[in-house]
Amino acid sequence: MLKIILRRFLIAIPQLVGISLMTFALIQLTPGNFFDTLKLDPQISPQTIERYEKMYHLNEPWVNQYWAWLKNLFQGDLGYSFFYKVQVSSIIGSRLFNTFILALASFLLTWFVAIPLGIWAAVHRNRFIDRLIQLFSYIALSTPSFFLGMILLFVFSQIGGLPLGGMHSPDYEDLSWGGKVFDLLKHLLIPTLAISVGSIGALQRIMRGNMLEVLRHQYILAARAKGLPEHRVIYHHALRNAINPLITLLGYEFSGLLSGAALVEIICSWPGLGSLMLTAVRSKDLYLVMASMMMGGILFLIGNLIADILLVIADPRIRYD
Amino acid sequence: MTKVEKPLSQFQIALQGFRRNRMAMACFWILVFFYLGAIFADFLSPYSFEMEDRDYSYCPPTKIHIFDEHGKFVWPYVFAMNLTFDDFHRRVYHEDSEKKYPLKFLMKAEKYRFLGVIPSQHHLWGVDSPGRIYLLGGDSRGRDLFSRILHGARISLSIGLIGVIISFSLGLIIGGIAGFYGGKIDEILMRVCEMIMMVPGFYLLLALRAAVPDNFNSVQVYFSIILILSFIGWAGLARIIRGMCLSLRTRDYVLAAKAMGLSDFQIIIKHILPHTLSYSIIAIMLSIPGYILGESGLSLLGLGIVDPYASWGNMLSEAMSIVHIRFAPWILWPGFLILVTVMCFNIIGDALRDCLDPKWKGAKE
Numbered sequence: 067m068l069k070i071i072l073r074r075f076l077i078a079i080p081q082l083v084g085i086s087l088m089t090f091a092l093i094q095l096t097p098g099n100f101f102d103t104l105k106l107d108p109q110i111s112p113q114t115i116e117r118y119e120k121m122y123h124l125n126e127p128w129v130n131q132y133w134a135w136l137k138n139l140f141q142g143d144l145g146y147s148f149f150y151k152v153q154v155s156s157i158i159g160s161r162l163f164n165t166f167i168l169a170l171a172s173f174l175l176t177w178f179v180a181i182p183l184g185i186w187a188a189v190h191r192n193r194f195i196d197r198l199i200q201l202f203s204y205i206a207l208s209t210p211s212f213f214l215g216m217i218l219l220f221v222f223s224q225i226g227g228l229p230l231g232g233m234h235s236p237d238y239e240d241l242s243w244g245g246k247v248f249d250l251l252k253h254l255l256i257p258t259l260a261i262s263v264g265s266i267g268a269l270q271r272i273m274r275g276n277m278l279e280v281l282r283h284q285y286i287l288a289a290r291a292k293g294l295p296e297h298r299v300i301y302h303h304a305l306r307n308a309i310n311p312l313i314t315l316l317g318y319e320f321s322g323l324l325s326g327a328a329l330v331e332i333i334c335s336w337p338g339l340g341s342l343m344l345t346a347v348r349s350k351d352l353y354l355v356m357a358s359m360m361m362g363g364i365l366f367l368i369g370n371l372i373a374d375i376l377l378v379i380a381d382p383r384i385r386y387d
Numbered sequence: 388m389t390k391v392e393k394p395l396s397q398f399q400i401a402l403q404g405f406r407r408n409r410m411a412m413a414c415f416w417i418l419v420f421f422y423l424g425a426i427f428a429d430f431l432s433p434y435s436f437e438m439e440d441r442d443y444s445y446c447p448p449t450k451i452h453i454f455d456e457h458g459k460f461v462w463p464y465v466f467a468m469n470l471t472f473d474d475f476h477r478r479v480y481h482e483d484s485e486k487k488y489p490l491k492f493l494m495k496a497e498k499y500r501f502l503g504v505i506p507s508q509h510h511l512w513g514v515d516s517p518g519r520i521y522l523l524g525g526d527s528r529g530r531d532l533f534s535r536i537l538h539g540a541r542i543s544l545s546i547g548l549i550g551v552i553i554s555f556s557l558g559l560i561i562g563g564i565a566g567f568y569g570g571k572i573d574e575i576l577m578r579v580c581e582m583i584m585m586v587p588g589f590y591l592l593l594a595l596r597a598a599v600p601d602n603f604n605s606v607q608v609y610f611s612i613i614l615i616l617s618f619i620g621w622a623g624l625a626r627i628i629r630g631m632c633l634s635l636r637t638r639d640y641v642l643a644a645k646a647m648g649l650s651d652f653q654i655i656i657k658h659i660l661p662h663t664l665s666y667s668i669i670a671i672m673l674s675i676p677g678y679i680l681g682e683s684g685l686s687l688l689g690l691g692i693v694d695p696y697a698s699w700g701n702m703l704s705e706a707m708s709i710v711h712i713r714f715a716p717w718i719l720w721p722g723f724l725i726l727v728t729v730m731c732f733n734i735i736g737d738a739l740r741d742c743l744d745p746k747w748k749g750a751k752e
Contacts (some may be wrong), residue, residue, distance in 0.1 A: 081582045088582075092598035208730035210680050212687060213703070213722040220712040220719070230709060325587035329684050333707060343590055344688060347597040355594055362590040 070374060078367050082360060087132060089359050093352055094128035109151070118146055122353075135356065145353025149345060154357045157342065162361050164233060165338035168331065169323045169365075171254050172261040176319075180266045181309070184273025189300060191278060199270065206267030212329040215260035219334070222256060229253050231335040257334040261326050265319065272315070276308040283307075306380070313377045320369030324362060401665075404742030411738030414731035421728060425540035429499040432534035433513035433520055437695040438497065440519060442470050443529035445715040446480055449521045451490065463490040467518045477714065488518030524717035527705055536721060539697035544728065546613055546682045547675040554617035555671060558624030559663070563655045565625065566632020577629065580622040591619055592681060596690050605696050612691055616681045624670060631663050665743040672736030676729040683725055699725050 105115060119125055122145065123134045135145060144154035187199045222228045229235060233253050241249055280286065281304055289299045328340025335341070339358055346354035395403070405411060424431060446468055455461045466482040473479050494513050501507040514520045523532040565576040583591070595615040603611065635641065636659065644654050685691035686700030693701060699721035705711050706718050 077578075078585075081578060081585055084579075084582045085586055089594045092595065095598070204730060204734065205726075208676070208733050209726050210683065210722070210729070212684060213719075213726060216703070216706050216712065216719065216722065219709050220716065223709050223713055322587075325589040328587070328589040328593075329687070332688065340589065343593050347593045347690070350597060355597060359586060359590055359594055362587045363585050366585050366587060 067375070067378065071371060074367070074371060074374070078363075082363050083136070085363055086136070086356055086360060089356060090132045090135065090352075091128060093350065093355060094131065122146075135353070139360075144357045147346075147351055147354045149349040149351040149354065154353050158339075158354075158357050158361060161337060161339045161342045162365075164336065165324065165327060165331065165340065166365070167250075168254065168257055168261070168327050168336060168338055169320065171258045172265070172323050172327065173320060175258055175262040176265040176269055176323075179262070180269035181273055181312075183266070184270040185277055185300065185305065185308075187270065187274045188277035188281065200274075203267035203270050206263045207265075207271070208267075209264055211260050211264055211326045212333050214263055215257065215330045215333040218256045218260055228255060230256070233337055253336075257327075257330045257336050260330045260334070261323060264326070265323065269312070269315075269319070273308070273312060276311055277304060280304045280308040310377070310381050313373055313380055316369065316373040316376065320366065320372075324365055401739075401742045405738055408738045408741070411735050414734045417727065418731045418735070421540060421724075422544060424537055425544050426502070428534075428537035428541055429501060430507070430509070431511050432531070432537045433496065433510050434531045434534040435497050435499060436530070436535050436538035436697045438530060438534070440525075440529040443468065443519055443521065443525045444470075444527055445478055445711070445718075446470075446519075446521055446525035446529065447715070448524040448717060449519065450482070451520070452487075455487075456484075464488055465490065465514055465518055465520050486518070488514040488520075490514060490520070523720050524715065526702065526718060527711070532702070532717060532720060535697040535702055536699070536724060539699045539702055539721065540724075542609065542692055542696070542698040543679060543682060543700065543725070546609075546616070547678040547732075550613045550616045550620065550678040550681075551671050551675050553613065554620035554674075555624060555667065557617065557621040559628055559660055559667065560655075561621065562625035562628025563632055563660055566629035567636050567651065567655050567659060569633065569636075573629065577626065580626050583619060583622040584626075588619055588681075589684065592616070592685065593690070595619075596685060605692060609692065612682055612685060613678075616678050619681075620674060620677065624667075624674075627666070627670070628660075628663050631666065632659050635659050635662055669736055669740045669743060672732055672739055675732045679725060679728060679732075 121134070122138075123130045138145060142155070144158065146152075147154045147157065150157055183199060187196045190196045219230055223230055229252055233250070235241075235249050235253075238246060238249055286299060286304055289303045290296075294303075324339075327338065328343065330336070331338040331340040332344055339361060343355065343358040343362075345351070346358055429435070449465050449468075451463050451465055453460060453463050455464075464487040466484055467486065467488065468480045469483045471479050471481065490512060491514060492512050493509050494515075495508045496510045496513055498506065498508050512520075519531070521531045521533065523536065526532055526535065561576055561580075565573040586594075592615060595618065596612075599608065599611045599615075632655075641654060641658055644658050649657070682691055682698065683700030683703065686693075686698045687704045687707070689701070689704060691700055692698040702718070702721040703725075706722065711718060
């Protein structure tokens with residue numbers, strides 16, 4: 067187990083470096099950078115500029131700059147955000163955490179709704195309820211998350227009851243511990259729904275397909291023939307085999323959620339990594355872009371890793387050593 | 388002499404199966420309808436995409452009257468609208484019932500070039516100025532939403548098609564090479580694919596967008612968006628094609644082709660890639676929505692097609708503010724059209740999978 071984790075990380079490091087190199091090159095090779103605007107900004111003293119020029123080798127060719135960035139990275143320095151005028155590391159942590167909460171909530175909602183729904187649809191195959199679920203799945207998985215977010219915001223602006231956008235209420239700091247959690251959940255609801263509905267549609271269809279595939283096998287017939295109750299056949303014999311292919315998907319699913327979350331974050335003004343990335347890209351804030359990209363890649367890695375571990379737990383036939 | 392029926396080819400059988408799927412056929416015709424609308428946008432829309440009338444900002448959809456004030460059935464007409472503000476400084480529109488503007492067909496209005504070539508002045512329908520017919524209402528600058536949707540369809544619907552062609556050519560060739568040669572080449576190419584797939588798509592999209600110079604004009608931005616989307620899209624396909632090629636390259640007919648002295652490139656193009664065709668067609672259909680959504684996402688954030696040019700994404704950017712949705716819900720129309728388009732491509736893709744992929748049939752039932 068430890069070996070597979072280690073191996074994954076070892077493969078991932080050159081890939082992360084590759085991504086960063088590509089991003090860096092692309093941004094630095096295009097004319098016009100944050101530094102030009104920085105020099106015009108009276109809020110930043112020439113001394114500061116000089117210091118950063120020296121620190122990040124900004125007046126040298128981009129390869130040297132990249133090298134400096136990489137060296138600083140391994141010393142735990144993510145660079146300076148020229149837009150927020152603070153160290154990148156001081157903003158990215160909380161943003162990463164916010165995005166993680168949102169992605170996790172959407173992820174849990176998706177899986178806890180889609181899997182039972184898929185099983186149910188498969189068991190009631192071709193009946194009215196199945197057809198209905200399939201129809202709604204089609205609509206759900208074709209609805210762009212940003213559009214759903216807009217519609218949800220519109221609906222709740224009419225009926226009220228939920229905060230529209232943001233992450234905390236203004237009086238968040240004064241709330242009790244439980245109140246804080248409740249406040250957070252209230253703010254989470256709209257973005258989570260906007261992200262999850264589409265994924266529920268997609269995942270439900272995959273689950274249904276897998277389940278139907280498994281239900282045709284002979285051991286299911288055997289289980290039924292020996293008189294096992296139907297729920298035992300479904301949940302004990304069929305489900306465990308039907309769910310395995312989904313766990314492999316889990317890692318990519320998580321990355322997809324991050325991607326879908328980015329737009330929804332911006333629309334629901336959720337202070338996450340996606341909206342940070344947008345600000346960074348808009349202002350050509352190089353080190354902030356780089357850090358956001360790296361974090362995105364790392365979150366994806368973690369998602370895949372969890373998928374690998376879960377797969378071993380779910381399927382005893384799989385051994386990594 | 389009895390007539391011998393010609394046996395159907397594999398492709399014809401698949402086509403028959405597709406035709407029998409009523410849902411997919413309906414979607415097919417909806418898409419044909421959309422694309423025709425985009426091609427003939429100039430002619431079908433009463434106004435151009437940049438015609439603006441500030442007095443009609445967020446004007447509600449124009450009412451078309453078919454009964455006159457006496458309740459008599461007459462030729463359809465509309466009234467001009469008067470803009471006033473209420474106590475809360477909200478826009479209120481009243482019909483100005485003094486003058487009727489009858490609906491006209493094939494009327495002469497703004498000049499344009501039909502299909503981009505033939506100069507013309509005829510629009511299918513419209514009303515005389517200063518009357519306005521805004522079938523779906525107006526946007527913030529008082530432009531006709533309906534006309535902009537038709538013009539926007541040109542961008543939003545074409546990006547998917549062009550993008551998919553580029554990324555599939557890339558994916559097919561790179562996947563083919565990786566799968567055919569195997570070994571080191573395969574290893575390197577696949578690591579590169581994984582690299583691209585590793586970063587959440589939208590982050591990569593934003594980072595690549597950051598590399599596009601600000602001084603690009605809208606045509607250049609349009610093509611750079613297509614290139615960016617294709618760059619992100621090829622990796623997933625290349626991986627799957629590569630998997631198929633790995634198993635295909637040991638087949639006897641490939642060995643035979645090798646023995647006959649065909650070059651590697653010829654073998655890949657003529658003997659290996661055609662076997663991935665049915666998969667590719669399905670994947671093309673199912674990946675077009677990704678391009679449409681990618682463009683809408685970028686334009687929504689103001690990083691794609693920008694005003695005055697219309698695309699469904701940038702039209703929707705007005706809906707980013709709740710206030711605007713509340714008082715002018717019709718600005719959500721482009722979103723519904725994106726939804727319908729994406730759904731049609733999904734349904735057609737699934738239907739194609741049902742009839743092109745014999746292995747899938749079992750799984751369905």
